[in-house]
Amino acid sequence: MVEKDFKPLTDDILFREIFGNPDNSEFLQMLLDDFFEENQEILDVRVEHYLPKLSYREKNSRSDIVLELDTCIIILEIYTKFTLEGLKKTLTYIGKKYGSQTKIGKKYRINKQVKCICIVENATIPLKKEWLQRYSFQEENFELTDEIEWYIVNLDKVKEIPYNEGESNFLTDMRYIGAKSEKERKEIERKKSMFGRIGRKIKHFLDEKELDREFSLKNKWLMEGREDGIEIGLKKGEELGLKRGEELGIKKGEELGLKKGKKLVQERELEFKKEKQQIANNMLKENIDIDTITKITGLPIETIEKMRY
Numbered sequence: 001m002v003e004k005d006f007k008p009l010t011d012d013i014l015f016r017e018i019f020g021n022p023d024n025s026e027f028l029q030m031l032l033d034d035f036f037e038e039n040q041e042i043l044d045v046r047v048e049h050y051l052p053k054l055s056y057r058e059k060n061s062r063s064d065i066v067l068e069l070d071t072c073i074i075i076l077e078i079y080t081k082f083t084l085e086g087l088k089k090t091l092t093y094i095g096k097k098y099g100s101q102t103k104i105g106k107k108y109r110i111n112k113q114v115k116c117i118c119i120v121e122n123a124t125i126p127l128k129k130e131w132l133q134r135y136s137f138q139e140e141n142f143e144l145t146d147e148i149e150w151y152i153v154n155l156d157k158v159k160e161i162p163y164n165e166g167e168s169n170f171l172t173d174m175r176y177i178g179a180k181s182e183k184e185r186k187e188i189e190r191k192k193s194m195f196g197r198i199g200r201k202i203k204h205f206l207d208e209k210e211l212d213r214e215f216s217l218k219n220k221w222l223m224e225g226r227e228d229g230i231e232i233g234l235k236k237g238e239e240l241g242l243k244r245g246e247e248l249g250i251k252k253g254e255e256l257g258l259k260k261g262k263k264l265v266q267e268r269e270l271e272f273k274k275e276k277q278q279i280a281n282n283m284l285k286e287n288i289d290i291d292t293i294t295k296i297t298g299l300p301i302e303t304i305e306k307m308r309y
Contacts, residue, residue, distance in 0.1 A: 003181035034169035044068040072113035082120035121155040131157035
């Protein structure tokens with residue numbers, strides 16, 4: 001159970017911000033080195049497609065993280081609920097990524113190996129008992145090829161394993177990613193200095209909330225409108241030569257300014273609403289579940305349901 005107001009690293013947007021953002025390359029390097037248990041040289045990191053978002057900060061959220069090494073291509077995915085639909089999506093994506101390397105007239109044997117690391121929890125389909133599972137193409141227990149490998153990390157199984165000082169670094173990484181409370185995250189951060197840096201990045205990322213940005217913008221528009229109105233009022237008062245022109249001008253200016261500011265706020269709010277609806281439409285096209293869309297856009301579930309038809 002996730003602690004109230006706690007944002008776990010299994011959150012789709014947060015995971016891709018921490019491990020898919022080029023500014024945080026050291027975190028991705030750590031995860032990769034721990035998985036292979038040796039240093040790996042990352043030639044390229046790509047984010048397959050972008051989803052506009054209104055949450056956390058004014059950036060784009062990332063989808064599947066793809067890394068190119070000298071000898072293979074790594075696909076990094078995360079599921080907070082692993083379903084049959086997610087299984088099919090991942091298998092299709094692995095095959096597509098392997099086949100897309102081949103150019104017309106070239107041989108498949110020159111393709112790089114593709115490895116998919118799929119971090120999952122709350123699986124609704126049967127999985128093996130181990131916390132780390134490897135799959136490949138086989139025929140009656142005979143491995144047909146090792147050019148395509150799929151690893152499933154079951155975070156629910158990780159939770160069942162007692163902590164051991166001698167455990168692998170990758171297992172400890174998975175404990176950190178699967179932490180469900182601030183206390184648990186802090187305890188694991190003491191085991192590895194890199195986790196402390198990740199924790200600070202998470203806090204910085206979550207502190208830059210979109211709500212604060214909208215509030216600042218609205219106040220800015222109101223103040224600009226008020227200042228414009230005061231200037232208009234003062235000028236009008238001087239032109240009329242009224243004894244109390246300055247006072248009346250200021251008062252009238254404030255009224256005009258506030259009116260103008262409120263109108264600007266209403267227009268921006270309408271733009272925000274349209275933007276959120278467009279984002280929701282794009283996410284529906286990507287077959288993203290409604291709960292996630294609601295979380296990112298803030299739109300009611302009923303509104304999103306209607307948009308599906």
